[in-house]
Amino acid sequence: MQILNHQLLFPDPSTAAVHGMLAIGGDLSVERLVLAYNSGIFPWYNDGDPICWWSPDPRMIFDLQIESSMKVSKSLRQSRRNRGYEIRENTCFETIMRNCMENPRSDQMGTWISEELVQAYTNLHELGYAKSIEVFKDEVLIGGLYGIDLPQHGIFCGESMFSIKTDASKLALWHLVEKLKLQNYRCIDAQLYNDHLASLGAIEIDREVFLSYLR
Incomplete structure (x- = not known):
């Protein structure tokens, strides 16, 4: 595991241990974050700790090259038809991040999103690298997600999502x-396994397979 300095470089992500810490x-400069995501690396650390950079093996993805890229339940289809939700894109990026910070999913142990990360990813958004999907009900934000878009590789790197009404985050993902x-993207990077x-x-998928998508 390497300790980074001011130089804008990372070790080869394939050399990370199985757990992924590289x-x-x-x-968290724009330049370093853009290099990280284009190299298959992402930051993940607790507020107050040093920045940790990861490239786990295996890597979790939604495969967009297969027919059943996402499992869409009957109830989710009914939610899209009947709940009157409206989906928007990139209209309130920072608010999406702050909601992800304040409303972690029940399967998460708190949140890893800090003020430092909010500022860093908002900077990425202003330059077109970070994107958000937002779900509204009667002009109230009720769910959404955000991530880093790598169109040159056909990959969207999902970072976090939140929901305060039934199925809102699932509809954003769908x-x-x-x-x-x-748009013929290859996958959505979901980073680490969870249920x-x-x-x-x-x-x-194997880390080497994921990294091959970025070459």
């Missing part, structure tokens, strides 16, 4: 899946 330190499939993502259709 390096510590550095900063909208994103349908949108990216039409919630698996229930929605995410699968694990």
